[in-house]
Amino acid sequence: MAVITRYLEHATKGNGHAIDLTPDLARMLRETGLRHGACTVFVPGATGGLTTVEYEPGLLLDLQELWERLAPARATYHHDATWHDGNGHSHVRASLVGPSLTVPFVDGAFTLGTWQQVVFLDFDIRPRTRRLVLQFIGE
Amino acid sequence: MAVITRYLEHATKGNGHAIDLTPDLARMLRETGLRHGACTVFVPGATGGLTTVEYEPGLLLDLQELWERLAPARATYHHDATWHDGNGHSHVRASLVGPSLTVPFVDGAFTLGTWQQVVFLDFDIRPRTRRLVLQFIGE
Amino acid sequence: MAVITRYLEHATKGNGHAIDLTPDLARMLRETGLRHGACTVFVPGATGGLTTVEYEPGLLLDLQELWERLAPARATYHHDATWHDGNGHSHVRASLVGPSLTVPFVDGAFTLGTWQQVVFLDFDIRPRTRRLVLQFIGE
Numbered sequence: 001m002a003v004i005t006r007y008l009e010h011a012t013k014g015n016g017h018a019i020d021l022t023p024d025l026a027r028m029l030r031e032t033g034l035r036h037g038a039c040t041v042f043v044p045g046a047t048g049g050l051t052t053v054e055y056e057p058g059l060l061l062d063l064q065e066l067w068e069r070l071a072p073a074r075a076t077y078h079h080d081a082t083w084h085d086g087n088g089h090s091h092v093r094a095s096l097v098g099p100s101l102t103v104p105f106v107d108g109a110f111t112l113g114t115w116q117q118v119v120f121l122d123f124d125i126r127p128r129t130r131r132l133v134l135q136f137i138g139e
Numbered sequence: 140m141a142v143i144t145r146y147l148e149h150a151t152k153g154n155g156h157a158i159d160l161t162p163d164l165a166r167m168l169r170e171t172g173l174r175h176g177a178c179t180v181f182v183p184g185a186t187g188g189l190t191t192v193e194y195e196p197g198l199l200l201d202l203q204e205l206w207e208r209l210a211p212a213r214a215t216y217h218h219d220a221t222w223h224d225g226n227g228h229s230h231v232r233a234s235l236v237g238p239s240l241t242v243p244f245v246d247g248a249f250t251l252g253t254w255q256q257v258v259f260l261d262f263d264i265r266p267r268t269r270r271l272v273l274q275f276i277g278e
Numbered sequence: 279m280a281v282i283t284r285y286l287e288h289a290t291k292g293n294g295h296a297i298d299l300t301p302d303l304a305r306m307l308r309e310t311g312l313r314h315g316a317c318t319v320f321v322p323g324a325t326g327g328l329t330t331v332e333y334e335p336g337l338l339l340d341l342q343e344l345w346e347r348l349a350p351a352r353a354t355y356h357h358d359a360t361w362h363d364g365n366g367h368s369h370v371r372a373s374l375v376g377p378s379l380t381v382p383f384v385d386g387a388f389t390l391g392t393w394q395q396v397v398f399l400d401f402d403i404r405p406r407t408r409r410l411v412l413q414f415i416g417e
Binding site for chain 3 (some may be wrong): 197198200237
Binding site for chain 1 (some may be wrong): 140141144148179181182184185209210216217218219220221222227230231233234235238239241249265272274276
């Protein structure tokens with residue numbers, strides 16, 4: 001049994017930009033040499049989230065409309081009254097989705113469905129490079 | 140420390156059908172012989188979710204009404220414009236709930252509350268048999 | 279590799295009260311002596327949730343308004359018709375947020391962002407003392 005931690009950087013556009021992490025995850029799992037276990041993907045930061053989705057353009061739009069329906073960008077947020085950084089909606093969306101996702105792997109491959117991809121959602125309002133934590137525990 | 144992966148199949152009705160996995164989890168944990176650790180339950184597929192709930196008929200209806208309020212089945216989804224499979228709402232509900240749940244166990248029993256059950260939610264729109272991944276890491 | 283399980287008690291006010299668990303987590307991680315691994319925080323009970331947030335008063339209000347928008351306290355819930363305990367909204371909010379959060383640690387410190395705190399959300403409707411499970415797996 002081993003714990004192996006890796007980091008992954010992605011330039012994102014923010015505003016709900018969804019980045020498909022599946023190819024990175026597969027490559028990094030291969031590099032660990034582990035065969036059985038789980039990988040926890042974690043966003044260090046309170047304006048990003050992790051989930052899975054069938055990564056196709058229609059659904060990415062549907063997710064954007066979901067976030068807008070649940071926590072509209074133009075609503076008034078107390079966070080903005082305090083900090084005036086205009087990303088109150090980013091924070092509440094991120095807290096709702098959650099910053100952590102654990103995916104099992106078996107025989108060196110993730111147990112994802114064929115049309116299921118792991119996505120990082122950057123809810124913040126400006127482009128930047130975000131660093132994610134990938135932690136593999138297994139054998 | 141060991142990693143033990145098991146699979147579980149359930150026939151579901153879809154459309155938000157909530158299946159109580161708690162008895163299966165308890166039985167499978169017993170079969171592993173592990174005493175301390177955590178089990179990650181994972182849905183391979185982008186139209187299912189995992190969470191916990193007090194499994195009683197009233198709350199199962201309340202959850203259905205929640206999904207319908209957050210992502211109505213009759214709204215228009217871009218996913219359906221692309222694929223015409225009519226399950227855009229299934230996908231966004233599943234991404235919102237998330238496909239993964241990790242539950243600790245201690246002395247051979249899960250640390251669930253008395254009125255707290257682990258449920259698989261099948262948001263897709265047709266009955267079928269779904270396979271879930273149960274991965275135990277512990278000693 | 280070791281599995282170490284600890285418990286944490288907090289008196290909460292209920293009604294969405296958000297408690298910052300970050301200092302407890304840091305202290306308990308230190309006490310385990312583990313350097314690399316992950317901690318799963320789990321709520322035994324179907325009316326609590328776990329996520330991360332920038333823990334400042336404005337955002338705590340924004341989260342309260344989010345829960346109220348998604349699952350209003352004054353709406354009618356089937357759970358209440360059954361049990362008359364008036365906490366139907368607490369249950370559906372908790373199922374939506376989820377009872378489990380896994381956070382990696384590296385070199386004896388959690389991989390949280392600077393303005394990102396782990397919070398326990400007690401959605402139930404009365405003050406009480408809640409017990410949480412913290413399970414560390416690592417080396």
